[in-house]
Amino acid sequence: MTTFDSRESLRKHVASGHVDLAPAPEVFDRTPPALTGPDPWPRLEGMLLGLMIGDSLGNTSESQLPHRRFDAHGEIRNYLPHHRAGGREVGLPSDDTQLAMWTLESMLEQGGVDSDALAKKFCSSRIFGIGSAVREFVGNYKDEGLPWHEAGARSAGNGALMRIAPVLLPHVRNPTPALWSDAAIAATLTHNDRASTGSCVAFIAVLWDLLGMDEPPAPEWWLERFIEVLKPLEGGDTHYRSRIPGDTYDGPLWAFLEQRLPDALARDLDARTAGNSWYSGAYLLETVPTVLYILMRHGHDAEEAIVRAVNDARDNDTVAAIVGAAVGALHGTDAIPIRWREGLLGRTREQDDGHAFELMRQAQARWVAR
Numbered sequence: 001m002t003t004f005d006s007r008e009s010l011r012k013h014v015a016s017g018h019v020d021l022a023p024a025p026e027v028f029d030r031t032p033p034a035l036t037g038p039d040p041w042p043r044l045e046g047m048l049l050g051l052m053i054g055d056s057l058g059n060t061s062e063s064q065l066p067h068r069r070f071d072a073h074g075e076i077r078n079y080l081p082h083h084r085a086g087g088r089e090v091g092l093p094s095d096d097t098q099l100a101m102w103t104l105e106s107m108l109e110q111g112g113v114d115s116d117a118l119a120k121k122f123c124s125s126r127i128f129g130i131g132s133a134v135r136e137f138v139g140n141y142k143d144e145g146l147p148w149h150e151a152g153a154r155s156a157g158n159g160a161l162m163r164i165a166p167v168l169l170p171h172v173r174n175p176t177p178a179l180w181s182d183a184a185i186a187a188t189l190t191h192n193d194r195a196s197t198g199s200c201v202a203f204i205a206v207l208w209d210l211l212g213m214d215e216p217p218a219p220e221w222w223l224e225r226f227i228e229v230l231k232p233l234e235g236g237d238t239h240y241r242s243r244i245p246g247d248t249y250d251g252p253l254w255a256f257l258e259q260r261l262p263d264a265l266a267r268d269l270d271a272r273t274a275g276n277s278w279y280s281g282a283y284l285l286e287t288v289p290t291v292l293y294i295l296m297r298h299g300h301d302a303e304e305a306i307v308r309a310v311n312d313a314r315d316n317d318t319v320a321a322i323v324g325a326a327v328g329a330l331h332g333t334d335a336i337p338i339r340w341r342e343g344l345l346g347r348t349r350e351q352d353d354g355h356a357f358e359l360m361r362q363a364q365a366r367w368v369a370r
């Protein structure tokens with residue numbers, strides 16, 4: 001069992017300036033509410049399946065402009081032929097699934113989040129579609145031998161947010177404030193950036209609340225809850241700039257969300273039009289509004305939310321992985337179309353078919369079953 005204490009470690013490295021984050025005791029000292037109600041496993045399983053399925057539906061047409069993707073494929077509602085599966089139409093992982101499920105694997109081995117064990121795990125196998133920040137982290141940690149708290153890239157890409165969901169699993173039956181520091185440590189390991197780490201903790205707070213909900217929240221809830229956690233962690237002095245020519249935005253991520261999302265909703269923009277208005281790439285100033293806007297408009301319908309993410313976002317595998325985790329946590333496994341569940345191979349590496357499902361069985365037995 002790990003002796004790693006994420007609260008103490010985070011306090012130390014925030015104070016020393018190695019981890020770029022506001023101390024935000026109003027977030028980190030709060031005990032999450034107990035998850036009451038029936039067996040939470042179908043929701044947790046839905047969260048993990050939604051993440052993997054969103055990635056798998058998207059990663060065969062990643063990074064295309066939505067209208068070009070539509071011209072090539074029409075509306076994607078099923079797995080496309082995959083070159084790593086001999087052209088079969090099945091669900092295969094890219095980095096989103098791999099790093100999420102390796103986080104779960106490392107936590108099962110260690111008993112929870114352990115920064116060095118997780119760092120070694122991320123450096124241990126081939127990553128499909130690896131992003132530049134994770135590549136930089138691997139170089140810093142494995143090749144340069146830097147300590148984990150100096151190895152993260154100063155990147156506001158979405159590569160931490162896409163894989164953060166599993167960190168809540170060890171906390172399901174015994175919630176403590178370590179939920180938030182586990183999320184922050186796991187995030188900052190590869191992406192040492194305020195918008196990234198703040199978004200990861202905020203997304204964990206959103207997921208946690210979704211697990212306890214009996215019905216879908218109002219559209220405004222997604223934005224309000226996310227900002228409530230992101231804002232104190234990010235603070236008011238960050239400068240994220242829009243990549244849209246002529247858009248002069250330069251400020252915190254939370255303020256961008258506050259400025260753009262209610263306006264898009266009031267104008268009843270569809271997901272593609274809204275996504276195009278701020279771009280929907282791998283930069284968090286684009287990914288986060290895209291994810292939240294799809295959830296605001298389609299969060300009540302798990303299938304449609306994932307379909308919109310896969311079709312209407314530029315970095316569609318990651319947007320769909322994040323949206324999929326959220327709607328899976330809200331609606332549970334049964335709301336995810338059976339054709340998607342059956343077509344998912346459960347790989348986390350090149351040839352380990354079914355390993356993701358084995359990790360899920362272990363997580364259920366260890367942290368959820370009574």
Ligand SMILES: [Mg+2]
Binds near residue numbers: 055059096128129
């Ligand atoms: Mg990917």
